[in-house]
Amino acid sequence: MKLFENYKVVKTTEYAFLIEAFVEEMDKKIQFWLPKAKVEENDNTLSVEQETWDKKLEELKNPPAEEYVWLYIYEYEEMEKAYKIILSASLQKISLNPWAFLPKSQVAEIEELPQDAEDGKFRIKVKKWLWEKTLDSVTEHQLEFFNKDKEDENKFSWKDFELHTKVEE
Incomplete structure (x- = not known):
């Protein structure tokens, strides 16, 4: 004891x-x-x-090692306590550019990519758990917005949301 x-x-x-x-x-x-x-x-x-x-x-x-992911984005804005990032996604045939906030304290690294990079202008390294939570929140907000005036049988679902922003583990 x-x-x-x-x-x-x-x-x-x-x-x-x-x-x-x-x-x-x-x-x-x-x-x-x-x-x-x-x-x-x-x-x-x-x-x-x-x-x-x-x-x-x-x-x-011996704390467990934090897992990180790299997000490849075309645009972000530095704010006082967070970075506002612009993502690329679609909801069935609707193209979306939802934004998300990442607390500065949780962003490990930001790199500018070469001009000829296909996946974005920047890559941002964040903790995996934060990215998963952020993606869930973004998806939920997009679904709420697009479903607000729809009948139940016509509403979009989670499987209709597709992220195009490259994410690398």
């Missing part, structure tokens, strides 16, 4: 605690998530099941 006497619960969700504590094994104060079902709080002490703590400690010492 791992015990924490000096800790702070930073955030609580339905299933987990975000804890801030000094981790002796790493000799530093850090924040980490722990599942509520594996944690017990008594008299200002936090107890964590040993197996759960061993897995968490391994994860903290």
Whole structure:
């Protein structure tokens, strides 16, 4: 059983605690998530099941490598806290150029491509999870917009949306 006497619960969700504590094994104060079902709080002490703590400690010492994707785009605009990117897509036969916002803190790299590049003028490197979330949001907004005045049987679906912007893992 791992015990924490000096800790702070930073955030609580339905299933987990975000804890801030000094981790002796790493000799530093850090924040980490722990599942509520594996944690017990008594008299200002936090107890964590040993197996759960061993897995968490391994994860903290060797965090999983972030996966990134490259987006090939023709246009983007730098704003105060984000980049506004223009995508290329279609909804059945309708050509679209939806835009999306990427937080600057989540953009790893932006490169200008040679003038003769076929896939765009720029390529932007972002975390894969962010791109997946962004694409879902863009698709959802496009479907909502184009379906707002349609009868149910005539509405577009997710399979009707096709992204033409090149994405490379």
